[in-house]
Amino acid sequence: MAKKGKKRKEIRRKLLHKYRLVILNESTFEEKISFKLSRLNVFVTGSLAIIGLIALTTLLIAFTPLREYIPGYSSTRLKRQATELTYKTDSLVTALNYTNRYLERIRMVLRGEVASSEVRPDSIYESFKIDPSTVDLRPIPQDSVLRAEVALEDKYNVFQREETSEGITFFSPVSGTVSDPYNAKIKHYGIDVVAAKDTPVKAVANGTVIFAEWTADTGYVVILEHKDGYLSVYKHNGSLYKTQGDIVRVGEVIASVGNTGALTTGEHLHFELWHEGTAVNPANYIEF
Structure with a gap:
C-alpha cells in the first residue's frame, strides 16, 4: 500500500509540477512573454481545444452549405434538383428525337426525294402523342377574348379567302x-x-x-x-x-x-x- 500511495503521489507531483515557458529576444535575451504551465493544464487545455474544434466542425457541416462539398454527402435540395433535371432531360431527349425525324423529312424535300410511309407526319406524331384525357382542354376567359379579337381582325383582312373543301386555299407565289x-x-x-x-x-x-x-x-x-x-x-x-x-x-x-x-x-x-x-x-x- 505504501508503494502504491507513493506512486500516486509521484504521478500527482509530475502532473501538478510547474513549468515556465519563456519567449526571449534572440539578440538581447530579454524576456518578452512567459507562461506558467503544468502537465495537467496542458492536457486539459489541449482536450478542450480538440473538443471545441470537433464541435465547430460539426456545426459547420450541419448548418452551412459547406456540407455539400463533402464527398458522399447529399442534401435534400440537391436530390430535388437532380430529380427535376432528370425529368427535363427526358423531355429534351423526346423533343430532340422528334426534331431529328422532322429534319430528316426536310432533307428529303431538299433532295427531291419522295418520303416513305415510315416518315409520314402521322407516324412521327404518333410516338409523341399526348393523351387528351390528361390535359385540361377547357378554354380560359382570356382565350375566348383573344379568339373574338382575331375573328374580328380576320373579318376585314384583304388576304382572307374562303377555304376549299380540303381546308386550305393556295395563291400563286410569283407572276411569270x-x-x-x-x-x-x-x-x-x-x-x-x-x-x-x-x-x-x-x-x-x-x-x-x-x-x-x-x-x-x-x-x-x-x-x-x-x-x-x-x-x-x-x-x-x-x-x-x-x-x-x-x-x-x-x-x-x-x-x-x-x-x-x-x-x-x-x-x-x-x-x-x-x-x-x-x-x-x-x-x-x-x-x-
Whole structure:
C-alpha cells in the first residue's frame, strides 16, 4: 500500500509540477512573454481545444452549405434538383428525337426525294402523342377574348379567302411563265416559273418558316409549314426576307426571284408543294 500511495503521489507531483515557458529576444535575451504551465493544464487545455474544434466542425457541416462539398454527402435540395433535371432531360431527349425525324423529312424535300410511309407526319406524331384525357382542354376567359379579337381582325383582312373543301386555299407565289411543269417520273417534284430578277416571291398561304438557308444545289431556299400537313418550298431565290421561326401571312413577300445554286438554268422560281411527306403537283392547287 505504501508503494502504491507513493506512486500516486509521484504521478500527482509530475502532473501538478510547474513549468515556465519563456519567449526571449534572440539578440538581447530579454524576456518578452512567459507562461506558467503544468502537465495537467496542458492536457486539459489541449482536450478542450480538440473538443471545441470537433464541435465547430460539426456545426459547420450541419448548418452551412459547406456540407455539400463533402464527398458522399447529399442534401435534400440537391436530390430535388437532380430529380427535376432528370425529368427535363427526358423531355429534351423526346423533343430532340422528334426534331431529328422532322429534319430528316426536310432533307428529303431538299433532295427531291419522295418520303416513305415510315416518315409520314402521322407516324412521327404518333410516338409523341399526348393523351387528351390528361390535359385540361377547357378554354380560359382570356382565350375566348383573344379568339373574338382575331375573328374580328380576320373579318376585314384583304388576304382572307374562303377555304376549299380540303381546308386550305393556295395563291400563286410569283407572276411569270411556267417553263418546266411537275414530272414525278424524272424526279422534278415542282414547277419552274420564269420571272424577272428580284421579282417578289410571296407566301402561298399562312404558315411558319421552318427553313431559310443557302444550299449548294438550289441556292437560297425557303420552306413554309402550313396547316393540314402541307409544306411549300421555294428554291433558287436571289435573296431571303424571312428567317427560321417567322410567322407569315398569305401574300407576304418572303424572298425574291434569282438564279442561285448549282442546278439552276436561269432566273426563275422552282416551287414545290408537299402534303404529309409526299410531293404533289402544285398545278392541281394553284393557277400559275
